[in-house]
Amino acid sequence: MSGKYYYLWLIVALFVLYSVNACRSGSDNAEQMPETVSYNFNIRPILSDKCFKCHGPDATHREAGLRLDLPDSAFKALKDNPSAHALVPGNPLQSEVFRRVSTKDTAEQMPPASSNLKKLNPYEVSLIEKWIKQGAKYEKHWAFVPPKSYSIPQVKNTAWPKNQIDNFVLQKLEQNDIEPNPEADKERLLKRVALDLTGLPPSLQMMDGFLADKSPNAYEKIVDQLMASPQYGEKMTLHWLDVARYADSHGYQDDNYRSQWPWRDWVIHAFNENLPYDKFITWQLAGDQIPNATKEQLLATGFNRNHKITEEGGVIDEEYRVSYVTDRTNTFGKAMLGVTLECAHCHDHKYDPFSQKEYYEVFAFFNSVKEVGIESVVGGPETYAKKPLMQISNDDVKKILTFINKQDTDKLIVSIMTDSTKMRPTYILKRGNYDAHGVEVQPGTPASILPFTSDYPKNRLGLAEWLFNKKNPLAARVFVNQVWQEFFGKGIVKSSGDFGMQGDLPSHPELLDWLSVDFRDHGWNIKRLVKRIVMSATYRQSAVATPEKLKNDPDNTLLARGPRGRLPAEFVRDLVLASSGLLNRNIGGPSVNPYQPPGLWENATSGRGQLASYKQVHGPNLYRRGMYTLIKRTVPPASLGIFDASNRDQCEVKRLRTNTPLQALVMLNDPTVLESARVLAAKLLQESSQPKDKIVKAFRLIMCRHPQEKELAILTAYYQDELKSMKKIDAAKLLTVGEYPVPANLDKVRLAAMMKVVDAMYNLEEAITKT
Incomplete structure (x- = not known):
């Protein structure tokens, strides 16, 4: 065969091979074609x-x-060609949508190249074609x-x-021919669920007890104990x-201290008492409007x-008051409705069926709070909460609010909700501007979710x-979905x-x-939901x-393996402190300032108020859980932020x-980590055991x-x-980290x-991964 014909043959062979593969690819897709094409799950995403972008709600x-998002519009005659229709149910060839997305003519093809859409x-x-054949049902x-x-599905296994x-x-x-993983081994499963x-x-005691318990309900007993x-x-x-954008400062430039932590104590109490979710939310939305609250x-x-x-002085009062109402409205939409209201x-x-009028109807529920945009400039304790507020006395803590961890006799105030006796009128704000009033609206909700009927009172209690x-x-x-996300790393949505x-x-x-x-x-029942999730075989997989x-499933969307992921920022700190024995397990109370690099606050503050400079705590408060670290909004805790903690702005x-080199630097250099390593090492050396046994205990x-034998050998050799x-001089220098005292009787080199x-x-x- 001559060279010319050889290359011609090669080109033909490659073309045939490409065509065969394309056909196979097409047949694979055809095999995955749903029997009934759903608008919601198959067509609308396309x-x-x-x-x-060009034919939607905007x-x-x-x-x-x-x-094309509304059937009435999609089925009617086209504006530019009354004899044609975008969709003709049952007939793809007469449907302009199908003709335009399937044509090879670039002059007619949709979406057009100028739109920059693929x-x-x-x-x-093919999905659109089949959907139209099946009636183009919206x-x-x-x-x-x-x-x-739904009825519980029948399965083979x-x-x-x-x-x-x-x-x-x-x-x-x-359905996808995938086998689930076997159950995780007891040690990893216990770490995960704990x-x-x-x-x-x-704890070591819990580990030993669980490993020794051979009863069929051993895992359930551990779950009940933990909960x-x-x-x-x-x-x-x-x-x-x-969710609640909780922080210990007011925000903005002055960013002074706020004493809102008793509300955090209440949330902890509510979860421990298993307050039903409907009450949990109703009290937060409208507890002040409950009769005899x-x-x-x-x-x-x-x-x-x-x-x-x-x-801050000089601001426009109404502008900021409106911003507060806006925040409450947006938070309600995102936290409780899961929508971008x-x-x-x-x-x-632009995409969801929510009008601007409906936004301000929801806005109206939060618009009558007895508050102002600017109450006072930075000052003393009287500014730690803004009106409307509630004072909490020592007597309240003894008799009513017994879950509040109040350790001093100072006056304690928190910001709460109280509406004015007269409802403030609410207007659509043109282009969202606080002073551009449009038509007046009454409290209401998006009709596409559920109409707000006259059966409900027109207040926040009615909204609940x-x-x-x-x-x-x-x-x-x-x-x-949020609870599922807490255990699997991402929600079902x-x-x-x-x-x-x-x-x-x-x-x-x-x-x-x-x-x-x-x-x-x-x-x-929140605890019932949580237990159902962690008791499932899905959760317990390796x-x-x-x-x-x-x-086949890189993101584990099909859940054929157990959840794996790095711990949240606060729990990274907690694991280090707990394993070393340093953790202060005191529940609730005011937030604290642990170790932090110097100068962060001082370089980002107006220089006024209690939080103008960073004042580190000492003693047991240094070792509180990460969730009690004081959050100053303009300068959130650095070590927590590096591990993706929220700055609580919204x-x-x-x-x-994220995974960044900065996280490795925190683990290598953070005083809390180094001090915990020193303290745990000292405790191990004070025990009468061999170095290998000490390392095993620390590893556990x-x-x-x-540890596996290889792991133990490496650590022992190290x-x-x-x-x-x-x-000795290096050892002495290494041991100076942290405030917890170094036992005087220990050999410094061995300790280091x-x-x-x-x-x-x-x-x-x-160490900081849930496996």
């Missing part, structure tokens, strides 16, 4: 990504007068339809499920502090006063009743703050609905990710998760499992090497060598 950018791939075109957005209780959650998960795994339920590692501990309330509260219910309303408040502050929502109406599609779903049109679709919609209905119909599973229902305290190479071994363990990835 239209949202490729079409709604009237200012709409082309050709065509809206054109539809063959599978997406559906109300899935999240705005009340959840229903009937031995695997522990409860109903597993049937839903396993059904999808079996951290998830208390934010703290298990009964007061640390359970602390763990559950941390997420809610992000108790001081506890009034304190709960501090939720709505956690926003930033200015103390704030997008309708200046104009109708509306929220927990059985027909409300979002209240249960949103909270269940990944975009936990956006259940709207642009949010992610649920990975297991039937499971989310079933859990939501079950949660609602069993009295909004976190080992095989190459095949990483390839409501946050999901933290970012930090990693929560026994200790011996440090003993030989460590100089063991300290370095413990510090090495703290710096292993596994």
Whole structure:
């Protein structure tokens, strides 16, 4: 064969091979084509990504007068061509949408190249074609339809499920020919559930007891024990502090101290007492409007006063008062409805069916608070809370608010909610400007979620009743999803703050609905929901990710393996302190200032108020849990921020998760980590045991499992090497870190060598990772 024909043959062969592969690819997609194409789960995501920019809810950018998000608009004759229709149910060839997305003619192809949107791939075109053939049926957005209780799916592997959650998960795994992982070994499972339920590692006693317990319900006994501990309330509260944008300062330039911590004590108490979710939210939204409201219910309303408040002279009072109301409105939308309501502050929502009028109808519920935009400039204790406020006396703490950790006799005040006797009129604010009043509106809610009828009182208590109406599609779903996120690292709806049109679709919609209905119909019982999740086989799986599973499901969307991820910032600190024995387990009370690099506050402050300079605490308060670290909004705690803690400027229902070199530097250099390593090393050296046994104990305290022989050999050799190479002067310098006293009777070189071994363990990835 001549060279010319050889290359021609090669080109033909490659073309044929490409065509075969393309056909195979097409046939694979065809195999995945759903039997019934759903608008919500198959079509709307395509239209949202490729079409709604020009043919969606945003009237200012709409082309050709065509809206594809509404069936009436999509089915009617086209404005520019009355003889044509965007969609003709049952007939793709007469539907302009199908013709335009499938044509090769670039002059007619949609989306046009000028839009910078990617054109539809063959599978997406086929989905649209099949959807039109099946009638082009529109559906109300899935999240705005009340959840229903699905029947428990039947599965082939009937031995695997522990409860109903597993049937839903396993059904999808079996549909994708994926096997779930076996249950994690007892040591890793205990570490996981202890951290998830208390934010703290298990004690050696708990580890030994669980390993020795061979009874069928050994794991359930541990779960019950952990959920009964007061640390359970602390763990559950941390997420809610992000949601509630809790901080210890007012924000803005002066950023002075605020004494809102009694509200945090209440949240811990509420979770430990298992206050039903409907009451938990109702008290925070409208505790002051409950007939004969108790001081506890009034304190709960501090939720709505956690926003930033200015103390700076020269500001426009009404501008800032409106900003406070705006914050409360946006927080309600994100925290309790899981929607981006704030997008309708200046104009109708561009993607979700929320008008600007409806935004200000929700705004009206929060607009009559007896507050001003600027109450006073920076001063003494009288400014630590802003009116309306509540004083908490020592007598209150003894008799009523017994959960408050008040350790002194000073006057204690907290900001709460109280409305004026006369409702303040609410207007649509043109383009969101505080002084550009449009038409007046009355309290109400988005009709697309659930209309606000005359049956409800037109106040925040009525808003809470509306929220927990059985027909409300979002209240249960949103909270269940947030709780799921706490245990699996992401929600069943990944975009936990956006259940709207642009949010992610649920990975297991039937499971989310079933859990939501079950949660609602069993009295909004939070502990019951939590226990159901952690008792499931889905949760108890090994976190080992095989190459095949990483390839087929890299994000673990199908839940074929257990959850794995780095601990939240505050729990990184807690693990270090708890494993060393330094942790101060005192529940509640004022926030504290632990170690911090010098000069941070002083370089970012107006120089006025109690928080003008950083005053570090001493003694036991140095070793409090991370959630009690004082948060100054303009300069949040550096070591926590590096591990992605919220700065609490606004409501946050999901933290970012990053991996940066700065995190390694914190673990290597933070005084808390180094001091904990020193203290644990000293305790080990004071025990009459061999170095190898001491290292095993330290490993168990930090990693929560026994070391493998190879691991133990490496750590023991490291200790011996440090003993030989460590100089006394270097040892003495190393041991100066931290304020906790160094035992005088210990050999400094041995102590420094063991300290370095413990510090090495703290710096292993596994130490601060839930596996």
